[in-house]
Amino acid sequence: MIALSSFMEEARSRVATVEGKGQPFGIKAASVFFGFAFIWAGVGLWLVPGLEMTSYVMLAKMGLSILLVTAGVGMTQIATDKPRKELHFDARNRQLLVLESLPRQRMQVVQTINYEEIFRVDVSDTLLEVSGENGGVLVALDLDGEHARLDAVAQLRSQAIFPC
Incomplete structure (x- = not known):
């Protein structure tokens, strides 16, 4: 079981995107x-x-x-913590996974997007937006700082989703 979980962690690479940050x-x-x-x-x-x-x-x-x-x-x-969303890249299955945090440090897959469904990706300083063929937004996540933006662009380029 440990080998399988470590394999799955290597197969998915995480982008530090966060939505619903907590209050000070x-x-x-x-x-x-x-x-x-x-x-x-x-x-x-x-x-x-x-x-x-x-x-x-x-x-x-x-x-x-x-x-x-x-x-x-x-x-x-x-004062309650809001659910946090993260975007994971599954290179093996060629999918984007949108995960949402649950209580007790658990994560749940909220949305799965195949690479073939992605038509356009827009990355600004604070927002990552993935659009489909019909122009509709498949997922939009707030980026948590400059490091998260650079990490997202690097992951998108390594998966051949984002143009160089």
Whole structure:
């Protein structure tokens, strides 16, 4: 099994393309703090006694608590890691594989593109775009820096996909 997995790793070469980069630590910490503060404020609103419990006061409390809890959940979602996509070249099968990260460091193949289906490849400073014969975009991935762009161009040229 180890020999097979190392063979498969050699057969595929990875390009450091990333989509959905995470937020910096400060933004994550602030969004988690304020998110939980909003959630607790929405729940705590019901613990504050009112002068009189009329239907209008109850309706206002309910609306405000729903708004605060929804905003809190939204703020905490900012801190979650987004799925990352990578583009792998499978020279043996002549395919481009688009992989997406899953929890616990696992990867899942999201899309498989045969080299014969590729009509055009555009590589800019921040974007790699693979187009089909009909002009539609087969896959578009953000490039994570200059090193990723140079690596992508080198891989495309070595697979005879990108013109020299």
